[in-house]
Amino acid sequence: MLYGGPLKHFCVPGMNCYSCPGALGACPVGALQNALTARRRRFPFYVFGYLLAAGVIAGRFICGWLCLFGLVQELLYKIPVPKIRIPEKIDRKLRYLKYAVLVVLVIGLPLFWRSPYGSGTPFFCKFLCPVGTLEGGVPLVLLNRALRPALGWLFRWKMLLLLLCVLSSMVIYRPFCKYICPLGAFYSLFQKISVVRIEVNTDACIRCGTCAGACAMNVRPDQAPNSTECIRCGECIRACPAGALSFSCAGKEILGSGKKQRKKVTVK
Amino acid sequence: MKEKQRKTGTMLVLAAALGMCIFGAVNGEAEEVFLKAVKICMECIGLG
The missing domain is CATH 3.30.70.20 (Alpha-Beta Plaits)
Known part of the structure; x- marks a missing residue:
């Protein structure tokens, strides 16, 4: 059901769940967490180097032009419903949230919260990422009857988050990019020096x-x-x-x- | 930030990034990315 060709050795620069039936490349956040949760702890040179290169070449140009989930939010915002402008004071504070997501959910917890068997959990992918639900979860569950009996509280939680993301994207411009996205947070660190x-x-x-x-x-x-x-x-x-x-x-x-x-x- | 300093910083980070990518790929990390990406990730889709 998933593409299994050689392109999956490489990450795409934007948010892209590799469990999406249409994905040709790997997700950089998923690949980073996968490396961090491995039993044998070692620095993820390949994925980190890739993220560093993408950040220093393009910075958040990737968010604006190469991210599929960014496009989804952009299109949702075009739906003609009344828009909300978050007060500047709150907006400015909320923007730091994505850095917390990067440090805590993408790096910290997967690296240090270990099961008795020594492996970690990809906290961001598992508990927060709406991209995986939209691109992977929904199409796979629709296409595959065998997966349906396995649906439980986690799937319902992720569907709720996806629904919140979709609804908020209609009234707020790119809320996931502004406040949650750990990839955008990482790339933003290189904005000042990007090519x-x-x-x-x-x-x-x-x-x-x-x-x-x-x-x-x-x-x-x-x-x-x-x-x-x-x-x-x-x-x-x-x-x-x-x-x-x-x-x-x-x-x-x-x-x-x-x-x-x-x-x-x-x-x- | 002065232009020259910025360009030097860019080149240094880019060189380090490419070096890490090559080092990681040589050590089999690209294969690990591939093996994860070709299977359904249960956590990602909300089943794990």
Whole structure:
């Protein structure tokens, strides 16, 4: 039922449950937890190196452009229902939650909470990840009658979390990416040094704030173009009336708004 | 952050990342990823 070809030696950069019948690659968070829960403790060089490389090359550009679950949330947000804007104070605090998920559920507990037989439990995958439920659990249970008698409280708990995620995604922009995703949390650590980034031409910027208004992640691209919360969706680049923002790769502009940059005029 | 420092940091982290990937793959970690990814992960789908 699952693809079993050689591509599964490699992780994909975004959240992608490897139990999904359509998955061609491995999930980086799942692979990391699998390595951490092994009986024989050793540093997961392969997966950690992969995550490090993906983070330093693209940062959260992956969240904006390469994550399937991000796309699902993006599409759900397009459903025309009233939207909720979380107050800034609460929003700012909630954003730290994803770092706690990364440190506690993805790394800490799988590494240190051991069964009497010496193996750990992938806490994030098992108790929290709605991606596994959506991409793996639901299709596998629908396609495979033999799995249905095994459904218990854990499946119901994960379905509840998935439902919460789906409903909240309709009213809040990418709530899982903003508050929960441990992969986004990891990649965000490399935003400041990543190869793909957003650049501001400070001479062309007219400080009108249009970019901040266009940003659904509540970032000020003119002041912090490589903020840890920026998923590099490019909306600010498109919105900038002065053409002051652009994507750059290794210091070279690769994609601007196509607008002619204005020269800054100093009034004496 | 100065541009030169940033670029140096990027190159160092990237080199370390590629080194870790190669080291891990040589030590059979890619095979472990493969073996986990080709089977249904019961925990991931909520059955484990």
